[in-house]
Amino acid sequence: METVVFALLNGVIYGLLLFMLSSGLTLIFSMMGVLNFAHASFYMLGAYFAYTLMEGSNFWIALFIAPVLVGLAGMVVERYGLRKVHARGHVAELLFTFGLAYLIDEVVKIFWGRTAVNYKVPELLDFPLFTLYGAQYPAYRIFILLVAILMLVALWYLLRRTRAGLIIQAALTHPHMVGHLGHNVPMIFMMVFGAGCALAGLAGVIGGNYFITDPAMAVQMGPIVFVVVVVGGLGSLEGAFIAAMLIGLLQTSAVSINASLADIFGFLGLAGTSEVGGITIASMAPMLPFLLLVLVLMVRPTGLMGDREV
Amino acid sequence: MNMATTIEPMLAIKDLHAYYGKSHVLNGVNMEIMPGEVIALLGRNGVGRSTTAKAIMGEVAPVGSIRFKGQEISGMPNHKIARLGLGYVPESRDIFPAMTVRQNLLLGIKDMRRPGKWTIQQMLDMFPNLARRADNPAGVLSGGEKQMLTMCRTLMGDPDLIIIDEPTEGLAPLIVQQVGDMIAEIAKAGVSILLVEQKLSIALRIADRVYVMGHGEIVYGGTPEDFATRDDIRKEWLEV
Numbered sequence: 001m002e003t004v005v006f007a008l009l010n011g012v013i014y015g016l017l018l019f020m021l022s023s024g025l026t027l028i029f030s031m032m033g034v035l036n037f038a039h040a041s042f043y044m045l046g047a048y049f050a051y052t053l054m055e056g057s058n059f060w061i062a063l064f065i066a067p068v069l070v071g072l073a074g075m076v077v078e079r080y081g082l083r084k085v086h087a088r089g090h091v092a093e094l095l096f097t098f099g100l101a102y103l104i105d106e107v108v109k110i111f112w113g114r115t116a117v118n119y120k121v122p123e124l125l126d127f128p129l130f131t132l133y134g135a136q137y138p139a140y141r142i143f144i145l146l147v148a149i150l151m152l153v154a155l156w157y158l159l160r161r162t163r164a165g166l167i168i169q170a171a172l173t174h175p176h177m178v179g180h181l182g183h184n185v186p187m188i189f190m191m192v193f194g195a196g197c198a199l200a201g202l203a204g205v206i207g208g209n210y211f212i213t214d215p216a217m218a219v220q221m222g223p224i225v226f227v228v229v230v231v232g233g234l235g236s237l238e239g240a241f242i243a244a245m246l247i248g249l250l251q252t253s254a255v256s257i258n259a260s261l262a263d264i265f266g267f268l269g270l271a272g273t274s275e276v277g278g279i280t281i282a283s284m285a286p287m288l289p290f291l292l293l294v295l296v297l298m299v300r301p302t303g304l305m306g307d308r309e310v
Numbered sequence: 311m312n313m314a315t316t317i318e319p320m321l322a323i324k325d326l327h328a329y330y331g332k333s334h335v336l337n338g339v340n341m342e343i344m345p346g347e348v349i350a351l352l353g354r355n356g357v358g359r360s361t362t363a364k365a366i367m368g369e370v371a372p373v374g375s376i377r378f379k380g381q382e383i384s385g386m387p388n389h390k391i392a393r394l395g396l397g398y399v400p401e402s403r404d405i406f407p408a409m410t411v412r413q414n415l416l417l418g419i420k421d422m423r424r425p426g427k428w429t430i431q432q433m434l435d436m437f438p439n440l441a442r443r444a445d446n447p448a449g450v451l452s453g454g455e456k457q458m459l460t461m462c463r464t465l466m467g468d469p470d471l472i473i474i475d476e477p478t479e480g481l482a483p484l485i486v487q488q489v490g491d492m493i494a495e496i497a498k499a500g501v502s503i504l505l506v507e508q509k510l511s512i513a514l515r516i517a518d519r520v521y522v523m524g525h526g527e528i529v530y531g532g533t534p535e536d537f538a539t540r541d542d543i544r545k546e547w548l549e550v
Contacts, residue, residue, distance in 0.1 A: 166417055169408075170406045170409070174406060176369065177400065179387070180389075180392050180400070181392060181463070
């Protein structure tokens with residue numbers, strides 16, 4: 001019981017972090033028509049910016065300023081990079097974001113070094129919030145949960161309940177018509193790209209100290225975020241949310257299962273001492289998102305909620 | 311002081327060319343629309359009527375001069391053209407299907423701080439069909455209702471001139487009549503209209519002047535009365 005509750009809680013938190021990253025990516029996908037390979041790099045920038053800002057000020061200032069800085073960086077990339085490359089077609093765009101991801105990786109290594117930086121959970125939140133079944137639960141994780149839920153509500157409200165949100169949604173599907181109605185679509189696209197990057201940056205700020213802040217964090221997170229967006233359905237925010245929660249729960253539950261293949265398939269004569277039988281479910285956890293990706297693409301190429309094929 | 315009595319045209323097109331890849335679609339179109347005028351642009355399929363509309367709106371790259379209210383708009387971003395007061399109702403209608411009728415109308419307003427002379431309520435009062443479905447997704451509307459919605463949405467932006475491309479295409483005769491009535495209503499409100507249309511009956515009923523296109527240029531311009539006497543033009547450029 002204890003394992004299940006903790007796995008659920010951790011799974012929801014991880015899922016919400018994944019959604020924070022994938023919501024921006026899926027909006028940007030709707031706009032560009034291609035996946036932004038550099039998206040997870042903005043997540044990494046968020047963590048590093050917060051680390052540096054924390055040295056001069058404190059976590060709370062970093063929490064607000066770092067995502068804004070990442071968002072501004074994203075707007076500059078859209079305005080002076082992507083917008084020019086966009087005219088040359090999808091392949092050029094894809095290659096541009098691919099190159100950008102490596103560029104940001106290298107820049108991070110130059111400025112902050114190749115090893116992990118000591119980006120810590122703020123002292124104010126570094127205490128066990130409650131004890132459940134004799135195990136303590138860190139307050140910071142609940143803080144992540146709250147920030148993520150706040151972001152979710154704010155994003156939903158902006159997109160579904162305000163005129164600006166309606167214009168954004170219309171611009172994603174009918175950019176020309178929205179322009180003819182007098183709305184500045186290039187500027188809307190720049191803002192959407194910036195906001196998507198800022199959300200990734202926010203995930204970096206609150207996730208960088210929960211996991212680890214090192215130059216490999218973008219490469220580790222990137223593929224999983226792609227899985228979320230593709231499994232959820234390209235361009236669908238609802239789909240991204242469901243997929244993010246699904247993968248969050250799947251991975252954290254798998255990690256906490258100590259059973260081995262021999263325990264499950266023992267009745268078929270698989271021995272725990274054999275090489276295959278000794279494999280634990282926990283060790284298979286990193287594989288699960290990609291297994292899901294492959295299965296979804298085979299069975300339902302539009303993803304769970306999307307309407308376009310990959 | 312020179313009290314000039316000549317009225318400036320609202321839209322003046324001079325020697326307009328347009329290309330799709332290597333094919334030369336517009337061959338030097340010349341056209342003028344005066345304030346408050348309703349112009350029908352006629353011609354067979356493929357002579358460049360829709361392309362003329364698209365070139366004015368920047369959907370197709372224009373080569374030549376397009377002056378709207380005295381300002382050169384050739385090559386201008388589409389939202390800036392719209393903000394000068396030029397509305398566009400494309401052939402594809404392009405309603406936002408997932409949004410409600412009301413939300414579609416709301417997006418027609420360019421600036422909430424300076425709304426135009428038309429209100430959403432006025433639109434709904436004028437068109438009971440739209441009012442009944444005001445809070446339904448626009449995607450469920452019939453073809454005629456979608457056409458009405460697109461025109462209403464453009465009106466919400468308070469344009470001085472609207473370019474309406476093939477509004478009656480694919481609509482039942484009764485609905486064609488209603489769309490015609492609506493365009494007449496818009497004209498009565500003082501809005502200039504460039505109507506790209508194939509159905510002569512609608513065009514001649516509403517238009518102050520008629521242009522006929524052939525092979526990417528204007529081959530005739532005149533009043534509906536004069537046009538009625540020109541069997542030669544109709545035979546050569548319109549009848550199939």
